[in-house]
Amino acid sequence: MxxxxxxxxxxxxxxxxxxxxxxxxxxxxxxxxxxxxxxxxxxxxxxxxxxxxxxxxxxxxxxxxxxxxxxxxxxxxxxxxxxxxxxxxxxxxxxxxxxxxxxxxxxxxxxxxxxxxxxxxxxxxxxxxEDVAQNEAIGRHGLSLIQDIATRRGAGATVNILTHCNAGWIATVDWGTALAPIYMAHDSGLKVHVWVDETRPRNQGAALTAWELGSHGVPHTVVVDNAGGHLMQHGAVDLVIVGTDRVTRGGDVANKIGTYLKALAAHDNGVPFWVALPSTTIDWSVTDGLTEIPIEERAGAEVTSVTGQTADGRIETVQVTPPGSGAANPAFDVTPARLVTGLITERGLCAASQAGLAELFPDHARA
Ligand SMILES: CSC[C@@H](O)[C@@H](O)C(=O)COP(=O)(O)O
The missing domain is CATH 1.20.120.420 (translation initiation factor eif-2b, domain 1)
Incomplete structure (x- = not known):
């Protein structure tokens, strides 16, 4: 990019x-x-x-x-x-x-x-x-989802997409996964607007996704992580697309902490919840995401502090909690396959299920 x-x-x-x-x-x-x-x-x-x-x-x-x-x-x-x-x-x-x-x-x-x-x-x-080629293909397949919504909504309507964390070009070698379809939609002239979850504690959404989208001219709005449910209840989200760090052979999805809550809110509000991934993110040896995917526990200091830029241009980290408060920092969570509308892969779209993945990747699924 x-x-x-x-x-x-x-x-x-x-x-x-x-x-x-x-x-x-x-x-x-x-x-x-x-x-x-x-x-x-x-x-x-x-x-x-x-x-x-x-x-x-x-x-x-x-x-x-x-x-x-x-x-x-x-x-x-x-x-x-x-x-x-x-x-x-x-x-x-x-x-x-x-x-x-x-x-x-x-x-x-x-x-x-x-x-x-x-x-x-x-x-x-x-x-x-290969990562670049796979992500480009993910973009093409994901674009069809956005085009479908745009067609249903009628000429001139804006498609509102919510994303969590950063699954853009800076998280891959190029293009990104979740953001690749969005870049392609924007480049093809469709009207898209992205709700960017800030993604505490490290703010990958507020810092990285917002920077990427802004650099590419894609309209976007940063929201606090807890706003997603409210936005969905009020019809402000047409589609959720997130990336992932590991997908099981049955379609459970590990991604940045907070993804699961977005999937729950999407399910409750009938909003399609799609996950974009290259096949290198599928762990064919794992069946149960909740018990088998290791969840990284990072330093509590990431929770008790935030980093930003001061008015005079210095990058500083400040504490936001009282000195004595402890903090837990699980960095990822697992969204069960039943809450995932589908997967966007380099080989096309599929259901988040063993059968769906096996259809697209028969060699791996048999192994
Ligand atoms: C294309 S990147 C997909 C995921 O890696 C992304 O959504 C994510 O959770 C990144 O977590 P991070 O802790 O910032 O490495």
């Missing part, structure tokens, strides 16, 4: 040195557009843990490059297995991270040590290119 008029991906290899890896520091957005140059494994691990990079597909892609950086130092079997395990453990919920590392190992294990660095960069590049 473009910033100003310059096209960017969310991760790229330095064109001059051919090996260092660049990302945007997402903890500084929307106030500053800082590019970080990553040169070693531990920098990559730290960037993922501290959420300088975040979003399920993007952390997989960046971890893949993290392994390439590690192999530059030591490409032996023992070192590679150790580095891969370390990177895979940086965040627990998004399955794309484990998927990307497993795919890298499958390519690299059979190779002699001296061939591994070049192969690692090649494979990480393929992971990135």
């Amino acid at each position: 473009k910033i100003g008029n310059v096209p960017y991906r969310s991760v790229w290899v330095d064109q001059d040195d051919g090996w260092s890896v660049h990302i945007f520091d997402q903890t500084r957005l929307p106030w500053a557009l800082d590019v970080l140059r990553l040169t070693e494994r531990d920098q990559v691990a730290q960037a993922i843990r501290t959420m300088q990079v975040r979003g399920a597909p993007l952390i997989g892609a960046v971890a893949a490059y993290g392994l390439a950086l590690a192999l530059r130092v030591d490409a032996s079997d023992a070192a590679m297995e150790h580095d891969a395990a370390l990177l895979a453990e940086t965040r627990p919920t998004a399955i794309n991270l484990r998927w990307a590392i497993d795919r890298m190992l499958a390519r690299l294990r059979p190779l002699p040590a001296e061939a591994r660095v070049a192969a690692a960069y090649d494979e990480a590049g393929r992971i990135c290119d």
Whole structure:
């Protein structure tokens, strides 16, 4: 996607040195557009843990490059297995991270040590290119949902879409998942307006989704996380589209904390609730999302404080709770498949069910 008029991906290899890896520091957005140059494994691990990079597909892609950086130092079997395990453990919920590392190992294990660095960069590049293509396809399939609503509503009507967290281009290598259909709808001339959940505690909606949509000229309004139910009761939401960090073989959906409450409100108000995902987000080994998907517990300090920009331009973090109050911070929740209208994948739309996924992905479903 473009910033100003310059096209960017969310991760790229330095064109001059051919090996260092660049990302945007997402903890500084929307106030500053800082590019970080990553040169070693531990920098990559730290960037993922501290959420300088975040979003399920993007952390997989960046971890893949993290392994390439590690192999530059030591490409032996023992070192590679150790580095891969370390990177895979940086965040627990998004399955794309484990998927990307497993795919890298499958390519690299059979190779002699001296061939591994070049192969690692090649494979990480393929992971990135495939993510872009998958998200673009998700956009095309999701666009049909928005077109249908626009047609039903009649000429000139605005389609109001609610989204939670950030599942835009900055959460993937490019395009995004939940936001890809919205970008395509906007680009095709449909009138869309997006309700952006602020997404406490880290405000990925208020900071990142609002920044992305604004940069692309998509009309949007930021709302507090608790506003969604009210908006739906008053007919202000035509459609919910969210991303996801892990989908079970039966269609349960893990996503940013608060997604489940939006699904409940959507169900109660007859609002379609769609989840956009590349197939790399499906965990075919998991059947019951509630008991089998690990939910990341992050530091309470993310709840007790907020970060923003002061009037004189400084980025500051301030405490919003009394000093003695404890805080719990489960970072994700699971929305049962029965509350999901359907899934938007690179292969098309399907029901959030074992049968629906099996129809689109017969090879995986049989395995
Ligand atoms: C295309 S990104 C899909 C999900 O990763 C996204 O909705 C989300 O929950 C991100 O969580 P985060 O904790 O910001 O990494």
